[in-house]
Amino acid sequence: MGGPWQCKGDAFLVEGITAGSDPSSALFTHVPMWVQFRNIPFYLLTKKLAHDLGEMIGTTLMIDNNARGSINNKFIRTRVQLPLFMALQREIVLADDITGEEVVVQVRYERLPNFCLFCGFIGHMEARSDLPAAERKINFMPASSSPSSALR
Template sequence: MDPDEVVRLVEELKISTCHEEEQTLTIDTDALQIGEQRTGSCLVAKIFSPKAINREAVISHLPRILQAIKHIEICSVGDNLFILDFKSLQDRKQAFSGGPWNIFRNLIVFRELCGLQNVTAMNFDTMPIWIQCYNLPLVLMHKDFLQKLGSQLGDVEEIDTRENGFSMGKFARLRVRLDLRQPLKKHIRLKIQSGQEDVFVLLSYERLPDFCHNCGIIGHSFRDCENSWLEKGKLTYDSWLKAPLRGSGPKAKYPNSPPS
């Protein structure tokens, strides 16, 4: 049965049986603990694609993509939705924390199972990703300011600095949990003091999967973009948003007057 159909039927039952006497079963603590121990090695994965990805291809290719050392049992629970049962906790940790990952150029988002949560009702709207921040004045490349900078993008999970709290290099690195429903941000404008020019901090995203160069949202290409407020085919997001891993800056120069 299709997961959406299951959800619909459950909601109908909640309404239709509210005045009926029905058989119920109380869940005890032992049953929950046994289940939590068994599913502690699992992760739920959603592949962001407007089309259904071939299940057999995912099951075949995903362990190699995740660089798993031991076997992973993979089960499909819906279109582009899978449960992964890891035989190695190290492999599980690598999959959960080492991303973002992509398969056939489509983003994979992982979630941990939590209590009685229904797999098909889980929220996959956010994802942590390392962001490289270029053109940032050296005096601002300290942990306190980088925390404020990253909060403009999402919830800051980690800041890559030296022991003294400073980031010394071509760019600063932040691991930020992004809202996948929102367009990628290309820059952050810093207003300094009166009479001084604003500073544009350029943003480049590590391990970034394919995204829409039309609207800047991850999960579809510009050919599948349905955002009607944009002029179809007028691409405003360039490939330099994909950062080389710990490498040099964006290859393309940023326009002299970035959009506000």
């Protein structure tokens, strides 16, 4: 389950077709991707939560059974079928039923193809954004020097 495959930074998608069907009718609406969910208290790290978080951003395909990272910075990985018609999410807010507090889960995408820093959609970069110039602001600016590394 590799991928997403990339060519010059763009997602390279392959879709199966049946015999006799028109190849031009194939729809490319989703991209499978490993997603990391971080900043989760260790006592909440369950397969159910991994599945539910995946469903909040797409369709859960597979769950990595091993939590990763140090004890204070554990994260879970889920293989998700991400819809290309929705913007990437940087975080998900959950209610911690044990403490009653909100938990802000950080979402990081592995091998993230090119995407727009303005709108968060995979498939185009800022130069090809449909947003009017007055509405263009970088919504995915990370703390580091690489503009998209906060999501990667």
